[in-house]
Amino acid sequence: MISILFSLVVAASPHCGVERxxxxxxxxxxxxxxxxxxxxxxxxxxxxxxxxxxxxxDLPRLPAEFETVAVEVDVVGSKxxxxxxxxxxxxxxxxxxxxxxFPSALCVAKAPEPYRSQMITARRAFIHAFGTxxxxxxTLTKPLHAKITAxxxxxxxxxxxxxxxxxxxxxxxxxxxxx
Numbered sequence: 658m659i660s661i662l663f664s665l666v667v668a669a670s671p672h673c674g675v676e677r678x679x680x681x682x683x684x685x686x687x688x689x690x691x692x693x694x695x696x697x698x699x700x701x702x703x704x705x706x707x708x709x710x711x712x713x714x715d716l717p718r719l720p721a722e723f724e725t726v727a728v729e730v731d732v733v734g735s736k737x738x739x740x741x742x743x744x745x746x747x748x749x750x751x752x753x754x755x756x757x758x759f760p761s762a763l764c765v766a767k768a769p770e771p772y773r774s775q776m777i778t779a780r781r782a783f784i785h786a787f788g789t790x791x792x793x794x795x796t797l798t799k800p801l802h803a804k805i806t807a808x809x810x811x812x813x814x815x816x817x818x819x820x821x822x823x824x825x826x827x828x829x830x831x832x833x834x835x836x
Contacts, residue, residue, distance in 0.1 A: 680718050688768075692723055696724060701751050709811055712813050730803055731803075736795065778832075811826070
């Protein structure tokens with residue numbers, strides 16, 4: 658009986674992701690060489706970036722992923738993912754969308770400071786501005802205008818809500834400011 662209960666708890670427990678988790682949670686050895694001074698960009702700029710030729714779960718950090726960007730967006734919806742990230746769909750001035758991801762404090766517990774604190778604070782600021790985030794995608798009736806400072810990250814295209822055609826995401830978010 659105890660082993661059955663333990664198996665159920667383990668099976669139901671969320672995880673911090675597998676594919677490129679170290680890169681998206683700033684736990685990789687390349688963190689020291691990332692340019693953390695944000696460069697102003699738009700959603701439209703980011704979805705024009707050339708994606709990797711071949712995506713693999715162990716793809717090393719790509720050149721664009723060494724850049725931090727500051728982007729003004731309209732937040733259109735969000736959900737809590739199984740890997741504990743807040744999956745947030747943002748829209749640019751053209752109406753094109755991409756994803757911004759806010760990792761859980763549990764998943765970035767070993768990330769270097771000050772980035773760990775920035776990721777945790779950004780997530781709290783988003784929840785404060787947006788409200789409760791659930792596992793079911795919630796679309797806002799009125800988009801929330803915001804400025805997001807984050808790294809660029811390429812994710813595998815697998816039918817995500819709001820995904821950019823090149824798989825570029827704002828991940829991890831380091832600063833969230835409702836405007």
